[in-house]
Amino acid sequence: xxILPFYxxxxxxxxxxxxxxxxxxxxxxxxKKQSDVRGLFEKWTAAAxxxxxxxxxxxxxxxxxxxxTDTGEAIGLTPSKLTLTFGVGPTLFTKDGSDRFGLASKRPxxxxxxxxFSADELQEEWSGGDIGVQVCANDPQVAFHAIRNLAxxxxxxxxxxxxxxxxxxxxxxxxQPGTARNLMGFKDGTGNPDVTDANAMNDVVWVQPSESKAWxxxxxxxxxxxxxxxxxxxxxxxxxxxxATFGRSRNSGAxxxxxxxxxxxxxxxxxxxxxxxxxxxxxxxxxxGDGKVRILRRSYSYTNGIDSKTxxxxxxxxxxxFNRDPLKQFVPMQTRLSKSDRLNEYIVHxxxxxxxxxxxxxxxxxxxxxxx
Ligand code: HEM
Numbered sequence: 372x373x374i375l376p377f378y379x380x381x382x383x384x385x386x387x388x389x390x391x392x393x394x395x396x397x398x399x400x401x402x403k404k405q406s407d408v409r410g411l412f413e414k415w416t417a418a419a420x421x422x423x424x425x426x427x428x429x430x431x432x433x434x435x436x437x438x439x440t441d442t443g444e445a446i447g448l449t450p451s452k453l454t455l456t457f458g459v460g461p462t463l464f465t466k467d468g469s470d471r472f473g474l475a476s477k478r479p480x481x482x483x484x485x486x487x488f489s490a491d492e493l494q495e496e497w498s499g500g501d502i503g504v505q506v507c508a509n510d511p512q513v514a515f516h517a518i519r520n521l522a523x524x525x526x527x528x529x530x531x532x533x534x535x536x537x538x539x540x541x542x543x544x545x546x547q548p549g550t551a552r553n554l555m556g557f558k559d560g561t562g563n564p565d566v567t568d569a570n571a572m573n574d575v576v577w578v579q580p581s582e583s584k585a586w587x588x589x590x591x592x593x594x595x596x597x598x599x600x601x602x603x604x605x606x607x608x609x610x611x612x613x614x615a616t617f618g619r620s621r622n623s624g625a626x627x628x629x630x631x632x633x634x635x636x637x638x639x640x641x642x643x644x645x646x647x648x649x650x651x652x653x654x655x656x657x658x659x660g661d662g663k664v665r666i667l668r669r670s671y672s673y674t675n676g677i678d679s680k681t682x683x684x685x686x687x688x689x690x691x692x693f694n695r696d697p698l699k700q701f702v703p704m705q706t707r708l709s710k711s712d713r714l715n716e717y718i719v720h721x722x723x724x725x726x727x728x729x730x731x732x733x734x735x736x737x738x739x740x741x742x743x
Contacts, residue, residue, distance in 0.1 A: 384454035397500025412739035458726025488709035497722025537671025558624035586741035597722030618653030
């Protein structure tokens with residue numbers, strides 16, 4: 372039950388119910404030829420297919436005179452719902468104006484650098500990448516093991532540009548199943564579309580035939596944002612202010628004025644004085660908009676020790692989302708949020724990357740096959 376299929380129409384780790392841990396890594400290609408990139412995807416696919424099924428990254432030779440083919444820390448562990456999801460960034464197609472790998476004509480128009488949003492404080496060290504790999508699992512060692520072995524296999528062809536580990540409460544720790552809370556103490560994920568609804572997923576997540584480059588059919592675009600929380604400020608704000616910031620009740624997760632977490636968000640509801648119950652500048656009001664444009668969020672919390680400049684905790688949300696067309700979905704949404712979201716007082720976006728997630732692979736094939 373803790374083994375998820377690797378091969379399929381779509382890549383795993385997208386509409387897969389969210390596991391407890393993430394280890395994300397962005398890689399830059401240092402190889403020079405298209406065949407280097409292609410070869411890397413072939414090797415990575417083979418290793419990913421094995422690791423997700425609970426096997427070592429490569430066949431063990433037990434040769435005493437060679438380093439083992441697998442680093443070993445996952446021996447004896449179950450796959451713990453391990454998934455690996457691969458995406459390619461805009462710089463794989465052109466970097467500094469150069470068509471390094473002869474792929475420039477294959478870049479879909481939807482895969483562009485995100486515009487600068489007001490209030491962004493992006494840092495190079497947490498942004499970009501030629502390839503993004505999202506690894507999720509219900510065990511942090513299993514997740515780390517997968518990235519470590521991919522990095523090892525990539526030696527000489529690709530290097531890790533940045534990486535981030537993240538977590539949410541483990542299923543085991545939760546007294547009852549339900550939406551996990553972020554580090555601001557609120558249930559996060561309530562308003563997501565239903566991943567078991569194929570129509571909704573076709574509408575929100577999966578690239579449909581002929582709306583993008585042919586190789587992207589059944590793929591999706593992944594956006595990751597490393598969003599630092601100013602938790603010291605947050606922890607000093609009143610409960611009333613916290614709830615007005617999100618537009619939801621902290622305890623139940625229900626929209627302000629409601630009782631049930633999953634009741635419909637009604638932005639028209641007014642209080643006795645005629646003011647909207649859910650503030651117009653609250654995070655949910657702005658993210659929701661007219662409710663027609665949606666994304667699939669799959670975020671995790673992160674902590675990275677302290678910020679040596681301020682002595683404050685470096686912690687926040689490692690925001691991950693999937694959408695069919697970032698220019699029509701994520702970008703307009705984040706434009707609204709970056710301008711007026713009440714939450715901006717307590718957060719700052721410090722990292723950003725966008726990747727085109729390839730369609731899934733069939734046995735015998737490899738992730739990225741359609742691209743080359
Ligand atoms: C809703 C937290 C950033 C998009 C929510 C909710 C919370 C939350 C607590 C209400 C419960 C839910 O529906 O999940 C946060 C935090 C963020 C953050 C703490 C940053 C640290 C973002 C960003 C985007 C986004 C960057 C996209 C640009 C949404 C959407 C909803 C939502 C689409 C659902 C709105 C609806 O009900 O239609 N978020 N969020 N959030 N958030 Fe965020």
